[in-house]
Amino acid sequence: xxxxxxxxxxxxxxxxxxxxxxxxxxxxxxxxxxxxxxxxxxxxxxxxxxxxxxxxxxxxxxxxxxxxxxxxxxxxxxxxxxxxxxxxxxxxxxxxxxxxxxxxxxxxxxxxxxxxxxxxxxxxxxxxxxxxxxxxxxxxxxxxxxxxxxxxxxxxxxxxxxxxxxxxxxxxxxxxxxxxxxxxxxxxxxxxxxxxxxxxxxxxxxxxxxxxxxxxxxxxxxxxxxxxxxxxxxxxxxxxxxxxxxxxxxxxxxxxxxxxxxxxxxxxxxxxxxxxxxxxxxxxxxxxxxxxxxxxxxxxxxxxxxxxxxxxxxxxxxxxxxxxxxxxxxx
Amino acid sequence: xxxxxxxxxxxxxxxxxxxxxxxxxxxxxxxxxxxxxxxxxxxxxxxxxxxxxxxxxxxxxxxxxxxxxxxxxxxxxxxxxxxxxxxxxxxxxxxxxxxxxxxxxxxxxxxxxxxxxxxxxxxxxxxxxxxxxxxxxxxxxxxxxxxxxxxxxxxxxxxxxxxxxxxxxxxxxxxxxxxxxxxxxxxxxxxxxxxxxxxxxxxxxxxxxxxxxxxxxxxxxxxxxxxxxxxxxxxxxxxxxxxxxxxxxxxxxxxxxxxxxxxxxxxxxxxxxxxxxxxxxxxxxxxxxxxxxxxxxxxxxxxxxxxxxxxxxxxxxxxxxxxxxxxxxxx
Numbered sequence: 001x002x003x004x005x006x007x008x009x010x011x012x013x014x015x016x017x018x019x020x021x022x023x024x025x026x027x028x029x030x031x032x033x034x035x036x037x038x039x040x041x042x043x044x045x046x047x048x049x050x051x052x053x054x055x056x057x058x059x060x061x062x063x064x065x066x067x068x069x070x071x072x073x074x075x076x077x078x079x080x081x082x083x084x085x086x087x088x089x090x091x092x093x094x095x096x097x098x099x100x101x102x103x104x105x106x107x108x109x110x111x112x113x114x115x116x117x118x119x120x121x122x123x124x125x126x127x128x129x130x131x132x133x134x135x136x137x138x139x140x141x142x143x144x145x146x147x148x149x150x151x152x153x154x155x156x157x158x159x160x161x162x163x164x165x166x167x168x169x170x171x172x173x174x175x176x177x178x179x180x181x182x183x184x185x186x187x188x189x190x191x192x193x194x195x196x197x198x199x200x201x202x203x204x205x206x207x208x209x210x211x212x213x214x215x216x217x218x219x220x221x222x223x224x225x226x227x228x229x230x231x232x233x234x235x236x237x238x239x240x241x242x243x244x245x246x247x248x249x250x251x252x253x254x255x256x257x258x259x260x261x262x263x264x265x266x267x268x269x270x271x272x273x274x275x276x277x278x279x280x281x282x283x284x285x286x287x288x289x290x291x292x293x294x295x296x297x298x299x300x301x302x303x304x305x306x307x308x309x310x311x312x313x314x315x316x317x318x319x320x321x322x323x324x325x326x327x328x329x330x331x
Numbered sequence: 332x333x334x335x336x337x338x339x340x341x342x343x344x345x346x347x348x349x350x351x352x353x354x355x356x357x358x359x360x361x362x363x364x365x366x367x368x369x370x371x372x373x374x375x376x377x378x379x380x381x382x383x384x385x386x387x388x389x390x391x392x393x394x395x396x397x398x399x400x401x402x403x404x405x406x407x408x409x410x411x412x413x414x415x416x417x418x419x420x421x422x423x424x425x426x427x428x429x430x431x432x433x434x435x436x437x438x439x440x441x442x443x444x445x446x447x448x449x450x451x452x453x454x455x456x457x458x459x460x461x462x463x464x465x466x467x468x469x470x471x472x473x474x475x476x477x478x479x480x481x482x483x484x485x486x487x488x489x490x491x492x493x494x495x496x497x498x499x500x501x502x503x504x505x506x507x508x509x510x511x512x513x514x515x516x517x518x519x520x521x522x523x524x525x526x527x528x529x530x531x532x533x534x535x536x537x538x539x540x541x542x543x544x545x546x547x548x549x550x551x552x553x554x555x556x557x558x559x560x561x562x563x564x565x566x567x568x569x570x571x572x573x574x575x576x577x578x579x580x581x582x583x584x585x586x587x588x589x590x591x592x593x594x595x596x597x598x599x600x601x602x603x604x605x606x607x608x609x610x611x612x613x614x615x616x617x618x619x620x621x622x623x624x625x626x627x628x629x630x631x632x633x634x635x636x637x638x639x640x641x642x643x644x645x646x647x648x649x650x651x652x653x654x655x656x657x658x659x660x661x662x
Contacts (some may be wrong), residue, residue, distance in 0.1 A: 005421075088337075090336075171344060238378065274533075301477070
């Protein structure tokens, strides 16, 4: 028997139907072929990206460990003038915003699982600094960090990288979520994410890992197999405000979780999203920054597109127990 | 320069960024392989499906043109008892509902583009009758019809078919949309879809086809390349209530639009969704049934998953003009 489950954080319902994992599939994906030989993100090819915005260098050795560049094909761009609108009914605004790329390694790696901890830590710091910078500009409303790893997750470039996209408008699903978090915070005096974390930790069945300051959990209402949500144990609105001393711990947890996902499903494509408070003046006490990792092993179909409700064939309890299993190879 | 656009029907914003169609892709999808030899949906293999619920037969000739069967791997199922809930915070309900499959042709076809009009018409009628039946039961809250065509659209079986899924709860994104439609209807005395259709028809740039009772339009804020929304010109809450005399016209328009999409992008995978008023007692004057066709040529990535906001690299004006171009082969 399947189950409808509600996610108290995002507000969605999912259908958990583990009987559907027995469903025969007439198709196998014969995969993707990488047709490119040159890589614009590798060390030595720095001239192939637009001029660098920032660079993160190690104390000695290589000239850089991470680089920030403008996206060469931006979805949004800072125009010469503020956004001009087309009024309703068919409402439009100029695509005002910032779209940057963080090249996360000088070497041609694909996933955080392959990177040294120092590289993941500097990457986490780069995202902090970009978000802080975009927040300070004052002309943008909302910013999000996301990673597409593998072509099935929407990546068009193989070399390990992530993106920062800041917009002049607040996406409506985010606005709905913010209203729900604000209401929950005023009702309970605690963030919705804190209360969810308490419930998950009390139950324990879906907790993947816990460190001093962070927890990684397969949410009760996971939308996809091996979905993981990572959040600080204590509420903090801004990802940018994570103390520098905690970043190594976060980087290590993130790499460990990605490794565990890739062990459970070899070379899994995945999306990773960092949610931080929007750029308005606040207050943002209701916001509890967090990271979502969404492996892309299943394909959203008509039901998901039509209703926004996901059918997930893997129970998060099973997912978490597989992800928790001890590493067989050295860590 | 890209553009943010608002969809007055679904309430979403999209980013239209046609510069991103120039973006090089390191990957090509080497595709999918169909590994199955037998097809459970072909004429002669009727014993491989669960017992038939309904059958649509032509006046003479074949024994059936369409069959309705329970989904062998249902996402939801009618339990022996009414749904029992788990209370918040981690809220759950038994997966009570109905999940059926409509086998749309006795022959091994893949898409409506290949079917005779009579087959598409009977299929459209089968969906009407299934929805009407599920609505009458009184124990279900919401029903949706969807088709997954091609593995990239989530199909696991090649043989042309669709699904009806009725649930014991209203998905929250649908609830948000209904509230918006109700409000819009009370403000203007007309459905939100009617007002959108008027605006699109007045502008004309995105209209793909219009028949006596229906229009097919690439919406102003299309989420994906070649997205098409089809609706009756006059408001009607229930897809089930389309007069029998109009069904041939609708079937013919649907087949024509699918053919045009497949001509613009060979063998495009697509999802098709039929939205009809929910199963509560109503009134549903604010609901205007419609069909969405979402070709799956692009891949939703981290930004879409994180924000619910889509980046579309093809302007709907361009999409509609390509879809409108006269057929070169015989129709």
